[in-house]
Amino acid sequence: MEGPTLLPPVEPFRIKVVEAIHLLSPVEREQALKRAHYNLFNLSSEEVYIDLLTDSGTSAMSDRQWAALMLGDESYAGSRNFRRFEQTVKGLTGFPYLLPTHQGRAAEHIFFSSLLKRGDIVPNNMHFDTTQEHVRRNGAVPLNAVVREAYDPRSEYPFKGNMDTGVLERILRDEKGKVPVVMMTLTNNTGGGQPASLKNLEEVSRICHTAGVPFYLDMCRWAENAYFIRKREEGMASKSIREIGAEIFALADGATMSAKKDGLVNIGGFVATRDEKLFERMRELLIVYEGFPTYGGLARRDLEAMAVGLEEAMDIDYLDHRVGQVRYIGDLLDAEGIPFVHPPGGHGIYLDAGAFLPHVPRENLPGQTLSIEIYREGGVRTVEIGGVMFGEGKDMSTRLELVRLAIPRRVYTASHLAYVAETVKRVWERRDNLRGTRMSSASESLRHFTAHFEPL
Numbered sequence: 001m002e003g004p005t006l007l008p009p010v011e012p013f014r015i016k017v018v019e020a021i022h023l024l025s026p027v028e029r030e031q032a033l034k035r036a037h038y039n040l041f042n043l044s045s046e047e048v049y050i051d052l053l054t055d056s057g058t059s060a061m062s063d064r065q066w067a068a069l070m071l072g073d074e075s076y077a078g079s080r081n082f083r084r085f086e087q088t089v090k091g092l093t094g095f096p097y098l099l100p101t102h103q104g105r106a107a108e109h110i111f112f113s114s115l116l117k118r119g120d121i122v123p124n125n126m127h128f129d130t131t132q133e134h135v136r137r138n139g140a141v142p143l144n145a146v147v148r149e150a151y152d153p154r155s156e157y158p159f160k161g162n163m164d165t166g167v168l169e170r171i172l173r174d175e176k177g178k179v180p181v182v183m184m185t186l187t188n189n190t191g192g193g194q195p196a197s198l199k200n201l202e203e204v205s206r207i208c209h210t211a212g213v214p215f216y217l218d219m220c221r222w223a224e225n226a227y228f229i230r231k232r233e234e235g236m237a238s239k240s241i242r243e244i245g246a247e248i249f250a251l252a253d254g255a256t257m258s259a260k261k262d263g264l265v266n267i268g269g270f271v272a273t274r275d276e277k278l279f280e281r282m283r284e285l286l287i288v289y290e291g292f293p294t295y296g297g298l299a300r301r302d303l304e305a306m307a308v309g310l311e312e313a314m315d316i317d318y319l320d321h322r323v324g325q326v327r328y329i330g331d332l333l334d335a336e337g338i339p340f341v342h343p344p345g346g347h348g349i350y351l352d353a354g355a356f357l358p359h360v361p362r363e364n365l366p367g368q369t370l371s372i373e374i375y376r377e378g379g380v381r382t383v384e385i386g387g388v389m390f391g392e393g394k395d396m397s398t399r400l401e402l403v404r405l406a407i408p409r410r411v412y413t414a415s416h417l418a419y420v421a422e423t424v425k426r427v428w429e430r431r432d433n434l435r436g437t438r439m440s441s442a443s444e445s446l447r448h449f450t451a452h453f454e455p456l
């Protein structure tokens with residue numbers, strides 16, 4: 001297990017292009033909050049100083065990726081960029097059938113619409129919001145079967161993204177014939193960016209295949225997951241990320257991917273499978289919703305940049321720094337006793353808002369309250385992952401009430417991170433004065449994107 005670090009991780013890159021950012025005054029931040037109805041998704045980016053809303057599509061591309069964009073062969077069909085992309089993904093995963101999509105949820109749409117029918121059940125370690133929504137829209141029921149340690153923010157269990165195999169076996173036995181696919185999300189985003197172990201993936205694969213059920217991965221953050229396997233699992237330290245990846249993908253029947261994460265691009269994704277029949281059904285839908293199978297909703301130059309990004313995300317210097325940045329903020333917060341999901345995840349720190357604001361009842365939205373306050377304090381934008389995102393109807397209680405500080409890849413330096421930790425610390429020091437928040441309007445599904453709030 002990694003020990004605490006006092007020194008920040010040193011950036012394994014130097015900066016060639018800069019983008020100015022500016023901190024608004026406290027009065028301007030207050031006005032921005034009001035105008036946004038206290039929903040940070042409604043802020044414009046100029047109103048944000050350090051943007052930790054998401055690690056998705058927010059990566060800085062490398063010089064090699066920008067150069068790749070210039071190699072775009074914008075042919076409608078048969079572009080050479082598609083061939084390079086295909087070679088890269090097939091080389092990495094071994095999945096023989098591949099369709100590019102414009103992002104992860106488009107891959108989910110094509111995949112689930114081709115596979116699910118009403119009344120089906122889809123077990124996952126933990127569904128992400130869009131994944132859950134796609135399962136539901138196809139009339140199926142999403143079930144989370146993550147290990148119980150995932151629900152204890154203080155547990156140091158190293159693989160909190162693991163599936164509870166006992167629960168999975170029970171679902172497959174009791175719901176025989178109703179489970180067309182089992183998924184695992186690498187890393188477990190909803191539960192703190194926590195990894196699954198190779199051993200657990202092997203076990204889940206064996207259980208699924210014994211039951212005759214296909215096993216798929218949501219591989220958005222697979223490289224970060226592989227990095228944790230390399231660090232924490234016995235016998236893995238001498239293996240490369242690519243080798244660990246090969247072992248992971250050999251266990252699965254296919255995957256959906258948002259390349260906006262471990263593909264290091266601003267847009268892109270894919271769905272891949274070993275099942276030729278499923279591939280043919282998905283290809284039909286792809287043409288209707290995304291585009292021809294050699295571009296799938298993207299400019300061909302984007303496929304070229306994605307091919308480069310998928311390779312760069314496996315670089316060990318990059319990953320040491322990337323995961324090290326998350327751990328660095330974690331160490332700074334730990335020094336103040338600020339509660340967050342332990343151990344620090346692969347792509348962000350998840351503050352435990354329930355423990356941060358124990359005096360704010362769940363119906364008064366401690367997570368939303370904390371995320372508003374962090375913006376108010378220092379112009380830092382985070383996201384609530386709790387009752388607003390995953391509550392049902394009027395019920396705001398979820399097992400985890402979190403605020404995610406997602407770290408964009410290769411974007412912020414150590415001093416930005418120190419600033420973020422200082423901002424959170426200042427909110428921590430005056431936490432007793434925070435009262436809570438009320439949701440004044442909301443849509444029925446995926447309400448966190450559009451809901452309006454009022455301070456109490």
Ligand code: F0G
Pocket residue numbers: 053054055056103104105106128130131185189218220258259260269
């Ligand atoms: N699966 C997981 C685990 C995700 O985290 C996301 C996106 C998706 C699928 C969908 O991919 O955005 O490319 O359509 N997560 C982002 C986030 C939005 O902020 O965590 P997408």
